[in-house]
Amino acid sequence: MRLLAQPLSTDRGASPSTIAGQLALVAALTGLGIALGLAAESLAGVDRYLGRAFASGSVHGGFVSAGWLLALQGHEGWRGPALRGAGALIVASLAAKLSPAGAVAYLLIPLVIARDATMWRARLEWMGWRAPRDWRAPFVGAVAGAFLGVHLLFAASLMLGYLVAIPDGRPYLAALAYDIGANALTAEWLFRGAIFSALWRRWSFWPAAAVSTGLALVRYLLDPALPQTAELMAGAVFYTLLLGLGCCALRAWSGSLLPGYLATVAFFAAYRILLV
């Protein structure tokens, strides 16, 4: 009777099994991209860093694609934006490796995603693709991320004796562009936007935040760019947990992904000052 009482919707999302299948496809394609990149590293005549850049772009592309798939709940339209986002990320990653100035390409990624997301705005509101409810939320996010980043700098320099220095301009800006266009963007898009929002609809805040932050933590711990020393791993766990939970809290409070995104960008902007 409920079906008869409601208008027929021809625009519904796919079933969970279909989504799981498509998620497996995304994972497979991401794995293929990583494998191709790693294989290219060993090929003679190809710049080994380009292979690694391809693998890195594939990983972030996979994150963006999985985010689109979950955000649109398997609706047919997810493939186009996912391919565009993933492709742009791979291109930006390769461009950044070819020249530090190529990292500017990362700054176009938010625009690519924003362009597609605007077309699907009504369907993406549930994941936080909207303006914050409180105008102060972006500032709070930026300040919280900066506080955590500065704390990291102090802790690392005081405890472990790492140097904190104003870095050379170009590599720092290139790294910052990577954080803006890939690192922070994909983390917010997938972990807070798609995963945390979906889990929060079913569970209460803390379980949803714990699971999404746990997945983000795994992603950072598996990142080959993270130096594999015990104290840095412990620090990564500590700060990633705080950052993840903080971003979930910001997403829940403001209803938007923007404050968490700014917090992540601010945190990594501070982190890049650390000479590891």
Next chain:
Amino acid sequence: MLGALGLIALIAAAIRTAGGDHVSSLHHLYLIPALWAALARGVTGGALAGLVAGLVQALSVLPLIERAGVSWPALDGLVSLSTPLTMGLTVGRLVDQSRGRGAQLGALLEIQRSLALTRPLRERLAVVAELTRRALGVDRVRLVLEAGGDAPVAASAPETFQPAEVPSSAGATPCRRLVLPLDAGQGAAGALIVERDGDLSTAACCVASALALHVALAIENARLTERQRHFAQELEEKIAGATRRLRELDQAKNEFLTIASHELRTPLTALQGFSELLLTREVPAERARRYLGHVHTESQRLGRIVGDLLDLSRIESGRGPELRPVPLDLRELVEANIEIFASQHPRHHFDWSGAGPVPPLCADRDAVDRMLKNLLSNAIKYSPHGGRVRVEAGVAVDQPGMIALSVEDDGVGIAADALPRIFDPYVRIANPETAAAPGLGLGLSLVRGLAHAHGGRIEVESLPGKGSRFRVLLPA
């Protein structure tokens, strides 16, 4: 909140400047901003200030662990690191609980007061919904109350809230809904629907359940009070009505006694006077015969009055008049009466529509005769300036199985508010035009009693100044 964070920064700077990083008692200063934030903002503020204080302290504690490993000073530092957070959480939670209970208590009192007001139920429910929304700290509340057979009464806070079948999942914040029955122990009388964007904690659900119970009890109390008020008002109206009726009856009896004594004395005086004349004087035979005729007429009149009184007394006591039903020719009875009344009242014109067939009737001849005489007598009495009196008899078209006998006049008529009382005994409706007309106020009461005794009834239609129509219906 910003003040608490500023204070943490000041404390950290002061401790560092004083070189007191390793003096654990100085770290107790961090409790102040955590306590401040907890008191001001509850658990959120306390936890946040405690977390920031802990992170700030960590910068001095963690190098200690790095240098010396897990030592007593390091453990001491770790304890002082966690103290502001623990205290911020604990005090904040207590503050939240205390505020919540205060708000709930206030809301309950307000709810009781609002429900006791004599305003429409929907308005009272709207106030209760708003109070409940504030007490629970939720976004939307709807109260639905069964209203005894009619459509349920519902009110929302905010007013525009209409809960969908399934809570909306399109928004950036998930919507949690709780539906609770309003049950004061006699089955659910309604439902309390609570919606919140974000989490609805277990504690909030428990509070909502308790509040639903209190709201149900308050509604039940308000209903009982309203019912009592209604009953009291009804009772007052009934008592006032009965008192008024008793006064009217008392007045009617007094009037009756006055009139009856006059009506009885008139024939008695005539009887006494004429009999005394016959006894004490020599009266010529012809005059004596005339006197005896007067005595006979007046004794017949006296007998009718006494007969009416006896019949009415029997009717009122529930025994009914003694009837001897016989096959009766209604046409013959009507024509005989019209002849008598026409000869006595030449100013009135009698219309008898007896051209059609009048079916035979099995009834007490004397009773039908008295009913007809009473109705004709009234028609003449209440047409003081003469006029037309229309008599009809025949099968009642609108009442199958009944024979109707109706008498219609174009006299003074009866006011609508007096119509319900005209069949009561001893009642004479005040009218200046007919005040001088003789009568005991028994006629219509008697007609009704006789009609009922036959298994029939009497009906009346009247317009003041236009006339009246009485219709007696008797079983065929």
